[in-house]
Amino acid sequence: MSLKSIKKIRALKEEQLNKVIKSAWQDRISFEEIKESLGLTEAEVITVMQRELKPGSFRLWRKRVSGRLTKHKKLCEYKISIES
Numbered sequence: 001m002s003l004k005s006i007k008k009i010r011a012l013k014e015e016q017l018n019k020v021i022k023s024a025w026q027d028r029i030s031f032e033e034i035k036e037s038l039g040l041t042e043a044e045v046i047t048v049m050q051r052e053l054k055p056g057s058f059r060l061w062r063k064r065v066s067g068r069l070t071k072h073k074k075l076c077e078y079k080i081s082i083e084s
Contacts, residue, residue: 005044012048020048025061027068 012020020038023029024045031042040048050058 001043001047005041005047008040009044009048009051017048017052020045021052024049024065 016038020034020040023034023038031045034045035041046062049061053061
């Protein structure tokens with residue numbers, strides 16, 4: 001992770017951190033939507049989650065979002081277009 005990303009994460013206020021965590025836990029909010037609204041990339045969101053959650057909670061979250069189509073807008077749109 002770049003120094004710029006680390007500085008961006010450290011500059012987040014508690015209210016912003018809470019919004020990142022809440023958005024990351026929600027299944028229907030993709031990483032792309034988080035980037036649009038909060039300006040954080042997927043890697044930065046992962047870093048925030050790792051820093052702010054307990055280790056067990058972080059592992060549970062990573063297991064939950066890994067491979068989940070709704071967390072990646074392009075994968076979700078691709079699946080929908082195949083089913084149509």
